[in-house]
Amino acid sequence: MPGVSIHIDNVTKRYGTVSVIRDVSLDIAPGEFLSLLGPSGSGKSTILMSLAGFTHPTKGVIRIDERDVTDLAPRSRNIGMVFQQYALFPHMTVEQNIAFPLLQRGMAKSEIGNRIEAITKLVGLVGLEKRPAPNLSGGQQQRVALARALVFQPPVLLMDEPLGALDKKMREHLQVEIKEIQRVTGTTVVFVTHDQSEALGMSDRLAVLNHGTVEQIGTPEELYDAPANAFVADFIGEANILSGTLVGWSDERCAIRIADGSVVEGTPIGNFPLQSETPVELVVRPRSIKLDQPKEGSLCGQVLSSSYFGESVSVRIKLAGGSEVTAKEPPTLRRVAGENLSVSWSYQNARVFQQKGE
Incomplete structure (x- = not known):
């Protein structure tokens, strides 16, 4: 399924008197790869969890494909998600992990088989389908998590620091692969990271956050060559x-x-x-x-x-x-x-x- 638009309109999230994000507005185009970049505590993950439905905004509206999803449960949003710690089922094999969201949706076994065959080719897991998830390397486990998030063909994929637990060489390799997979599938991706080089290399646009607000949003070139303030200049490059x-x-x-x-x-x-x-x-x-x-x-x-x-x-x-x-x-x-x-x-x-x- 091709990617869809996302609109975040004046979203605020407060815990008591503390505002984690304040009046955040973002318009994300169908098929765009947008990174949320900023230091720890800047509000990146709160925005992502709000998109996923795991966090409910104190105020504001979230629309996906022009549909108001602000109050929808996570399972009703048809969103794929990849976490830093993979969140694989350790008692399952690679193909069982990938098949899980398809079984939850009541898909026929023949179609499940076709989907698994296609996605394992796309993410480079052919030959590992029967291997138990704990017996994989970190990079392979992250590929399984990516395959599981994409196999039901969601129009939106949310990624929360998915490469943070990998070594530098594997991280750089998967950056290229993820971007290519996104190009092939056309999925809209919202990618959270605190690594500016990762964001610069993968994103169509970046939103730089600081203390719960968006300091600047633009292409990698715009943020590097024309930062809006000293914070963005210091954080980007x-x-x-x-x-x-x-x-x-x-x-x-x-x-x-x-x-x-x-x-x-x-x-x-x-x-x-x-x-x-x-x-x-x-x-x-x-x-x-x-x-x-x-x-x-x-x-x-x-x-x-x-x-x-x-x-x-x-x-x-x-x-x-x-x-x-x-x-x-x-x-x-x-x-x-x-x-x-x-x-x-x-x-x-x-x-x-x-x-x-x-």
Whole structure:
């Protein structure tokens, strides 16, 4: 069954006086792969459990395929779900685990056999059908959980940190497989993770959450290249964040005095007062920082470390005012701890936001 739309309208969930999510609204297109990304306690899993029907919103409406499901029981929503801990039946074989939701729906044995044959091919479990679930590796168990969630052809698949228990190599391998399976089936996927690289690599769009609210929603490119605020910039990829105050500005650039008294430039983002001494944060990606020999009047710092990562070298630098920044350079350039360098960037590559709370 092809994927369907999901609409979350002003959903809030409170436990007593504590709001876990507040006025969350999301529109998810049919067949879209949307990731909910954020730190622990940001509300990701609460949104997912609300979609599944295991948690009931305090207020707001949830629609799946334009049908109001806010008050429907989980079994009435026709949703597939994959958990981090697999939740397989240990006394059953692979095919028995996969067949379970089909038996619950009263499907004929012949059709069950056809469904199992098709889904085991799709998720790479051919030859393992008779094996007891506990005798599988972690990656194989997760494939069984995925097959069981997809075998009844749900239009929506919810995934709650499904790869969190796997090692890095297996996790990266399954990321590719899950995305390909989603492409083939056309299922709408809502994927919860705190791993930004996982979300960037798999998602059509991402919703970044913080303290129960959506900070920004967009494509991976939009969130990485045009973060709406310093939190998103820091959470999506690597970012250097320097605090300071405004000392000069125009429509497209502004000057900020940072802790050591140096003045640096960036592009103002958002509607905030462009006036002297406004507290701001400047965000610049490591790849945008240029290192050179010290120059009079330039921003300077001392190399703390230089780490080789194959395709790049990560250089950590301590500025005169005590702040630290990281630059990414080609692997052919090697810096030495203690070396003094100038630090610069183009103002177009630095985004300036008003400090939170101001």
